[in-house]
Amino acid sequence: MSKSSQENWLPKLIDTALPVFATAAALLVGAIMLLLLKVNPVEAYKAMWDGAFGSQNALAETLVKATPLLLVGLGICISFRGDVINIGGEGQMIVGAILGTLVGLTLVDWPGWAVIPIAVVAGFIGGAIWGGIPGALKAYFNVNEILSTVMMNAIAVQLMNFLLRGPMIDPSQAALASKIPQTARLLEAFRLPRWVPTRLHLGALIAVVLAVLVYFLLWRTTWGYRIRAVGQNPDASRYAGVKVKNYIVLALVLSGAFAGLAGVMQVYGVNYRMITDGSASGFTGSAGFNGIVAALFGQLHPIGTIPASILFGALLVGANKMQRVVQVPSALITALNGLVVVFVVSSEIWRRRRQKRRMAVAVSEVEGQPPEGYPPDPDHQPEVPA
Amino acid sequence: MISDLFSMTVLVGILASGIRLATPYLYASIGETFSQRSGVLNLGVEGQMLLGAFAAFYVALTTENLWFGVLAAIVVGGLMGLAMAFVTINLHAEQGISGIGFYLFGLGLSDLLFQKMLGTVETVKGFPKVHIPVLSDIPVVGEIFFRQNVLVYIALALVPLAWFVLNKTTLGLKIRAVGENPEAADSLGVSVARIRYFTVVLGGIMSGVAGASLSIALLNVFQQNLTSGLGFIAVALVYFGAWRPWGVLAGALLFSLINSLQLWVQVLGIPIPSDIAVMMPYILTILVLVLTVSRVRPPSALTKSFERGD
Numbered sequence: 060m061s062k063s064s065q066e067n068w069l070p071k072l073i074d075t076a077l078p079v080f081a082t083a084a085a086l087l088v089g090a091i092m093l094l095l096l097k098v099n100p101v102e103a104y105k106a107m108w109d110g111a112f113g114s115q116n117a118l119a120e121t122l123v124k125a126t127p128l129l130l131v132g133l134g135i136c137i138s139f140r141g142d143v144i145n146i147g148g149e150g151q152m153i154v155g156a157i158l159g160t161l162v163g164l165t166l167v168d169w170p171g172w173a174v175i176p177i178a179v180v181a182g183f184i185g186g187a188i189w190g191g192i193p194g195a196l197k198a199y200f201n202v203n204e205i206l207s208t209v210m211m212n213a214i215a216v217q218l219m220n221f222l223l224r225g226p227m228i229d230p231s232q233a234a235l236a237s238k239i240p241q242t243a244r245l246l247e248a249f250r251l252p253r254w255v256p257t258r259l260h261l262g263a264l265i266a267v268v269l270a271v272l273v274y275f276l277l278w279r280t281t282w283g284y285r286i287r288a289v290g291q292n293p294d295a296s297r298y299a300g301v302k303v304k305n306y307i308v309l310a311l312v313l314s315g316a317f318a319g320l321a322g323v324m325q326v327y328g329v330n331y332r333m334i335t336d337g338s339a340s341g342f343t344g345s346a347g348f349n350g351i352v353a354a355l356f357g358q359l360h361p362i363g364t365i366p367a368s369i370l371f372g373a374l375l376v377g378a379n380k381m382q383r384v385v386q387v388p389s390a391l392i393t394a395l396n397g398l399v400v401v402f403v404v405s406s407e408i409w410r411r412r413r414q415k416r417r418m419a420v421a422v423s424e425v426e427g428q429p430p431e432g433y434p435p436d437p438d439h440q441p442e443v444p445a
Numbered sequence: 446m447i448s449d450l451f452s453m454t455v456l457v458g459i460l461a462s463g464i465r466l467a468t469p470y471l472y473a474s475i476g477e478t479f480s481q482r483s484g485v486l487n488l489g490v491e492g493q494m495l496l497g498a499f500a501a502f503y504v505a506l507t508t509e510n511l512w513f514g515v516l517a518a519i520v521v522g523g524l525m526g527l528a529m530a531f532v533t534i535n536l537h538a539e540q541g542i543s544g545i546g547f548y549l550f551g552l553g554l555s556d557l558l559f560q561k562m563l564g565t566v567e568t569v570k571g572f573p574k575v576h577i578p579v580l581s582d583i584p585v586v587g588e589i590f591f592r593q594n595v596l597v598y599i600a601l602a603l604v605p606l607a608w609f610v611l612n613k614t615t616l617g618l619k620i621r622a623v624g625e626n627p628e629a630a631d632s633l634g635v636s637v638a639r640i641r642y643f644t645v646v647l648g649g650i651m652s653g654v655a656g657a658s659l660s661i662a663l664l665n666v667f668q669q670n671l672t673s674g675l676g677f678i679a680v681a682l683v684y685f686g687a688w689r690p691w692g693v694l695a696g697a698l699l700f701s702l703i704n705s706l707q708l709w710v711q712v713l714g715i716p717i718p719s720d721i722a723v724m725m726p727y728i729l730t731i732l733v734l735v736l737t738v739s740r741v742r743p744p745s746a747l748t749k750s751f752e753r754g755d
Contacts, residue, residue, distance in 0.1 A: 092557075096561060144541050144542075146545065196731070196734075196735060200734075200735045202731070202734045202735055203681075203684055203734075205488065205541060205680075206677070206680065206681040206684060206730075206734065207731055207734065209674065209677040209678075209681070210678075210681065210727045210728075210730055210731050211727075211731075212674070213674055213724070213727045214724050214727050214728060217720040217721065217723050217724040217727075218720070218724070220720040221718050221720035221721055224718075224720065225718065338670070338673070348545070348549060351542075351545060352549070355542065387557075388556065388557050388560040388561065390552075390553045390554075390556035390557040390560065390669075391553060391557050392553065393549055393552055393553025393556065394549070394550050394551075394552075394553025394554040394557060395553070396549050396553070397492070397545075397546045397547060397548065397549030397550030397551070397552070397553060398546065398550055399546075400542060400543070400545060400546030400549065401528075401532055401538070401543050401546035401547060401550065404532070404538040404539050404542050404543045404546065405532050405536040405538045405543070407537075407538065407539070408536050408537055408538070411537070
């Protein structure tokens, strides 16, 4: 083994393992918090593990929870690579679910094999619209997308509450005094197939297939290349003739569309109806936010986001079990997710430092200018003609 | 009825509660103005507010002293700000994303503490309305401006103070320099890191107080996700106000007046679905962002971390 390859693999391994260290650090902080709450952390974490992986059903629930995280996370991979910060996953999920549900409640005479794909497309479009609006506002009016996507979340929640209390309310609820804000249940023929006896549905498989597609989109197509180029250096992209504004919109449209898919999958795979408790997380389970965490954890790589989503799905499912066994509110996991994000972005400094050092070494070795193209850009792609 | 909206009592009610509702935004947005003018986007405001709100509520409930509550919010907000400062200034972490991390942390931790330490929604006797002698007797104006609680007065007083500090003092000059051109400021001997630490911690403190103004002055309760997006709107108002304290005041007032109008519309039973009414302030904020933001330039170094060259 040559000296240089020896030098290369260890830091690379550490780079890949950084998120794991970040999680370990967050769990360690969690353990301290548990001790302060006078709970045995070993017992608590064991309950979490059992809850997430302890049985066939637990494992299936973990994957059910991971599915929306992965779908939202795929969208996040696209937008964050394009340097567009999409915080609007919650709203995009909701609007996607609304449009998808409308399809299922309207086309009641149609066969399932036709309705499900139409509903999925409707969800995709719903999310795309809800992401596209902030995208256009950013591209053409310079409105910060972080703010507009947050506003769009709030608008989507109210839209959902309005529709489920009024025009879309379950007719049987409308007749009752209770008037629970929910839609009618989807016909059995319209539900995504399940791996009986668990709740694991086809959506999980679809999400994994889409992860591969997103990988191809980002690294093997012109669109993907340009989204990333715009994200890395908008000025250079503009000089190269790329219509930067269009790619900003595209990044948010696609990002929203995947969140919309997550929403529609929740309806057609898990709940078979929309129901609201007035808040966004009541419908989404905060997947719009946690999907960001999963994508960051997967280093904004679609394939890396798969195990990351499973990990966070496991944390969420495990947290419920922990709540039952040792009476620690599952909110602890939300706090720990936040810490994971902070630790992951903070540990980036290690990677940058190493890159800098490597460059310095290269300079000293040739005793002059670094050779052209050094350090090599791992994402480097040949220029695609405009 | 719609015509009820235009009666004097209702109009005064809308304006008075509009100003009251603006308080949490004012504290958080003015703090955020300082951070952003120095080049740091703090997106963790919502999390800082939640922890501040909980700390203030819990301490006020147990000590029965509201000022201890405010102090607790200051300490907690300041600590959150310190963590944010360390992560973004020393570790050069991406500001927007670490802010989301701190938001989730605050959301989860405040919920956890609420469930473990309180368990149920309780109420606290919050800051009473203080009638300012003479002024509060002026018809209309007195009722709108001078019969508010003390945190409202402080928030309003902070606007000119923030303007003065930012524009008329050496400290303000340094903050603006660091936010516009950190390299130049550094070469003139200004410590970029120290200034940013100051503004980010200040931002945390102000967010904490903003939370306190909700939990022990405006609503007088604490529950899960009490702020429900308020902190993010506070960040939006900084853009809206073009990074100027007076602009932030205008934005906070406009937003909360629309909100107050929306509440009164529901109280008066005007047949607009409440969900649609609640939507209005958000739609309006987006529209105003479209109209204003494209004309103003943010601080040049906003979201850019600074590393001294060797």
